[in-house]
Amino acid sequence: MNKPLFMHIVDRLSNDVQFFRQKKKDALGKLGISSLQKCTAAIRVLAYGTAADTVDEYLRLGESTTRKCLENFVEGIINLFGDEYLRRPTSADLQRLLDIGEYRGFPGMIGSINCMHWEWKNCPTAWKGQYSLGSGKPTIVLEAVASYDLWI
Template sequence: MVCQLTEEQPQRGGSIDGRSYKPRNRAMTHANLMSNYFNPNSVNPYFQQKRDRTGRPSFSPHQKVTVALRMMAYGSPADSIDETHGMSESTCLDTLQEFCDTIVQLYKDEYLRKLNQKDLNRLFRKAEDRRFPGMIGSLDCMHWDWKNCPTGWQ
């Protein structure tokens, strides 16, 4: 698929003068993504396309991932997915569970672990640089003035 700009589409800023440019091999990363997750031998067997009992192809990996992301991003209930994606409520829930379990398995060692002192020091430095002190342990943002805070939350 080729993306073409039309007059209706607003032009984005693109690269900004003064910022460093980091070359990205988008074609290679796309190929890796497709190879690892959307091929017949994907990382998670649940997301491999199989055949159902009648011999028809089951839902594709693309359909399963899209449904899981849609349910998480928009809070779509599983029973509403049938109308737009033709997937039953139970299959949607199974897909969401498998997707979440897969993400946890893939990233738990790097991202889903307890902070160590090095991590905390890095976060404290970032918070200070951004003038957002006291953010660690303050998920309710009590130390942050929000001028447009909705009245009901004040």
């Protein structure tokens, strides 16, 4: 994930979701966990598929705090960005993509999709059989959809 996109997510979450606002930790005015720490913890756990206690040394967060970060992060992303990014395309969306595809020499093409099996290095032992193919190594399917107008 590039830095501007990450910072956009952090900014939106810290402005719109109470949990992500940095608060005063004690009566002396010492600040608590920052929005950056909370978002980084959630994204690291999601990206690497690790347990909540794996970010304790890197980000100085405990397991229960990391779990709360993850839960609030997922809910916040769904609430803030779900209507725009986690929805089925409308007829207008599809027509716009078809028109652009035709203009670029690809009539009838809505977008480009590619799937690949990506080795899951940190797959939990209990799940290895469920996510392994012929190679015996656990993989997840990485699916990418590309459109000219995706925000980068």
